[in-house]
Amino acid sequence: MTIKDTISTAAVVGSGYMGGGIAQVLALHGYKVMLGDVDGETAEGARVRLVQQAKGFEAQRLLPEGAAKTIEGNLVAAASIEEAVAAADYIAEAVPEKPDLKAAILRRVSAAAPSHAIIGTNTSAIPISELAASVTGPERFLGVHWMNPAPFIPGVELIPGEDTDPSVLARAEELIRSLGKTPARVADTPGFVANRLQFALYKEAARIVEEGVATPDQIDAVVSNTFGFRLALFGPFAIGDMAGLDVYESAYRTxxxxxxxxxxxxxxxAATVREGNIGLKSGHGFLDIDPAEKDALLAYRDNAYARLSQLRAELGQAPGL
Known part of the structure; x- marks a missing residue:
C-alpha cells in the first residue's frame, strides 16, 4: 500500500466522550478534523459541545491560551460518516465497545475512505485481528487505544494486527508523538496491556470486598495512597526493581x-532472582538500569513523590469521595 508522507486531515467517527476528546487533541495540534456520527445533527451538536468544553478547559488553564479558538477552527461536523472520512489521511474510529457495531462502522469507513488513509480503532479490548476482518485494506488498520480523558492522559497503546503494514504502525506512532502523547507498541491480545492490568486489579479489589476484608472506599484509600500513588510516576517493573525482587518473591510465597x-x-x-538479579541493589533486575544512575534515580524518585504529595495537598479531596 501507499501512505502519505504527512498526515494533514483527520476524521473521528463516533463523537462521544472518547471520540470527542481525541478530536480535540487532533484539532489543537493543527490537524483538520471531520466529525462523523449517526447523522449530521449529532455531529454538529458534538462540535458545539467540544468547542464549549475547550473554552472551559482554557479558562481553567488546563489547555493553553488560544486553544479553544484553534480547536474551533479545525473542527468540522460532517453530514455523514462517509463524508467525514472521504478525504482523511487518518481516521479514528471511536464508536461504543460493541463488536457488531464496530464491525459495521469499519466496513462503512474503509469503503468510503481514500486507499491511503490509516484507520485506527479505539477499542479497549477487542482483538485487532478480529476487527480487521471487517476492514477493506486491513494492512492500513491498527489499534490506537487512548485512555479516558483523552486530552489529559498521556499514554496511547498502538496495536498492530496480523496484516498491519509496518509503515502504517510507524506513521501512527509519529502521529501520536506529534500530539504530545506517549505511544507504546503492544501485541494484539484481548485487553492489550492497560486494560488487562486494570481489570485484573479491579477483579481482585472486588474479591476483597466480597471476602469482607475491606470496603470499596477503604480499598480506594489504600490503592490511591500506596502503590497506586507510585504508579503515577513509575511502572510495575521499575517499582519492583527499586524495591528488590527478592522481597517480591518472598511476599509471593506468603x-x-x-x-x-x-x-x-x-x-x-523466580528465574531472575535465582540468577542473582534482584533489582537496583544488585545492578540488574527486569530492567537494565545503569548502576551509575542509581543515586540519581533514587533522588528523582524521592523528589517526584514529594512533589506529587504537595500537588495532592493543593488539589484537596476529590468532590464526593
Missing part, C-alpha cells in the same frame, strides 16, 4: 500459602 496458586511467584520473577 500470598501463595494463603490464597493458592493464583498468587504463586511468576516463573520469570
Amino acid at each position: 500470598l501463595e500459602k494463603a490464597y493458592g496458586e493464583r498468587f504463586a511467584a511468576p516463573e520469570a520473577l
Whole structure:
C-alpha cells in the first residue's frame, strides 16, 4: 500500500466522550478534523459541545491560551460518516465497545475512505485481528487505544494486527508523538496491556470486598495512597526493581500459602532472582538500569513523590469521595 508522507486531515467517527476528546487533541495540534456520527445533527451538536468544553478547559488553564479558538477552527461536523472520512489521511474510529457495531462502522469507513488513509480503532479490548476482518485494506488498520480523558492522559497503546503494514504502525506512532502523547507498541491480545492490568486489579479489589476484608472506599484509600500513588510516576517493573525482587518473591510465597496458586511467584520473577538479579541493589533486575544512575534515580524518585504529595495537598479531596 501507499501512505502519505504527512498526515494533514483527520476524521473521528463516533463523537462521544472518547471520540470527542481525541478530536480535540487532533484539532489543537493543527490537524483538520471531520466529525462523523449517526447523522449530521449529532455531529454538529458534538462540535458545539467540544468547542464549549475547550473554552472551559482554557479558562481553567488546563489547555493553553488560544486553544479553544484553534480547536474551533479545525473542527468540522460532517453530514455523514462517509463524508467525514472521504478525504482523511487518518481516521479514528471511536464508536461504543460493541463488536457488531464496530464491525459495521469499519466496513462503512474503509469503503468510503481514500486507499491511503490509516484507520485506527479505539477499542479497549477487542482483538485487532478480529476487527480487521471487517476492514477493506486491513494492512492500513491498527489499534490506537487512548485512555479516558483523552486530552489529559498521556499514554496511547498502538496495536498492530496480523496484516498491519509496518509503515502504517510507524506513521501512527509519529502521529501520536506529534500530539504530545506517549505511544507504546503492544501485541494484539484481548485487553492489550492497560486494560488487562486494570481489570485484573479491579477483579481482585472486588474479591476483597466480597471476602469482607475491606470496603470499596477503604480499598480506594489504600490503592490511591500506596502503590497506586507510585504508579503515577513509575511502572510495575521499575517499582519492583527499586524495591528488590527478592522481597517480591518472598511476599509471593506468603500470598501463595494463603490464597493458592493464583498468587504463586511468576516463573520469570523466580528465574531472575535465582540468577542473582534482584533489582537496583544488585545492578540488574527486569530492567537494565545503569548502576551509575542509581543515586540519581533514587533522588528523582524521592523528589517526584514529594512533589506529587504537595500537588495532592493543593488539589484537596476529590468532590464526593
